Amino acid sequence: MTRREFGSLLASAAAAYAAPAGNFKITAIELIELRGEHEAEAGVNGQRQVNPLDIYDEQRPAIYKDNPRGTRKQLIKAIYLVIHAGDSLFGLYGPIDREVAIVVAEEIKPFLMGKDPLAGEKLWDEMYRSNRHSRAGIYLMAISAVDNTLWDLRGRHFGVPVYRLLGGPTRTSVEVYASCLGFSLEPEAVRKRCLSIKAEGYRNQKWFMGYGPGSGPEGMRRNVELVKTLPEYQSGRLSESEVVHGLWTRLRARGYAAQCGAG
Numbered sequence: 001m002t003r004r005e006f007g008s009l010l011a012s013a014a015a016a017y018a019a020p021a022g023n024f025k026i027t028a029i030e031l032i033e034l035r036g037e038h039e040a041e042a043g044v045n046g047q048r049q050v051n052p053l054d055i056y057d058e059q060r061p062a063i064y065k066d067n068p069r070g071t072r073k074q075l076i077k078a079i080y081l082v083i084h085a086g087d088s089l090f091g092l093y094g095p096i097d098r099e100v101a102i103v104v105a106e107e108i109k110p111f112l113m114g115k116d117p118l119a120g121e122k123l124w125d126e127m128y129r130s131n132r133h134s135r136a137g138i139y140l141m142a143i144s145a146v147d148n149t150l151w152d153l154r155g156r157h158f159g160v161p162v163y164r165l166l167g168g169p170t171r172t173s174v175e176v177y178a179s180c181l182g183f184s185l186e187p188e189a190v191r192k193r194c195l196s197i198k199a200e201g202y203r204n205q206k207w208f209m210g211y212g213p214g215s216g217p218e219g220m221r222r223n224v225e226l227v228k229t230l231p232e233y234q235s236g237r238l239s240e241s242e243v244v245h246g247l248w249t250r251l252r253a254r255g256y257a258a259q260c261g262a263g
Contacts, residue, residue, distance in 0.1 A: 091153025
């Protein structure tokens with residue numbers, strides 16, 4: 001599907017708002033992949049976060065450093081889920097992971113066809129009970145994707161934003177934070193990025209630890225160095241142990257932090 005065709009699909013939402021109440025049935029489930037590209041810096045922003053597989057030496061990548069080398073064309077792919085009901089009603093959600101899309105297409109789609117899209121609680125419970133692997137992992141993520149799509153469909157059916165179906169507004173605005181996944185964890189690069197993001201008006205930043213138990217004391221030392229560089233640490237709001245305990249256990253974090261001479 002082209003961008004123009006995708007835009008036409010979104011534009012048709014106005015007609016769906018006028019859909020009369022009735023006994024709707026799910027008539028079609030689509031997975032739409034959009035592709036595009038943009039110009040991006042080459043050799044930078046490739047820092048990965050710690051992975052459970054990193055406990056194996058042969059699986060743990062080398063310490064990452066930016067290596068700028070001009071620009072490159074970067075391909076972008078995104079998969080969206082569309083559920084149709086009645087003559088013109090639909091719900092849209094995404095992007096979703098490719099593994100999730102496979103579960104939706106091969107497992108959940110056949111189960112949902114012909115069912116009432118407005119029966120949200122029943123549909124969720126039926127999907128959850130429909131497969132012995134649905135209690136966690138990718139299958140549960142697929143259920144979540146379908147559930148979100150059906151919420152969008154119900155919002156279009158009733159002609160209101162979904163938050164009104166979920167109890168109505170409780171505030172007029174929501175503060176956002178800056179996600180820093182992929183940015184270099186080299187101390188000077190972190191410092192510059194922190195200041196740049198702060199200058200843009202963000203009060204909060206989310207950074208990702210790059211080193212886990214497999215990296216040993218040296219990895220924890222680098223994690224502590226990251227925390228020392230962040231404005232959150234500099235303002236005295238968090239200690240290193242409080243920051244890293246989500247990555248490792250609190251006990252292990254304190255032990256390694258002590259080895260590094262951190263509080």
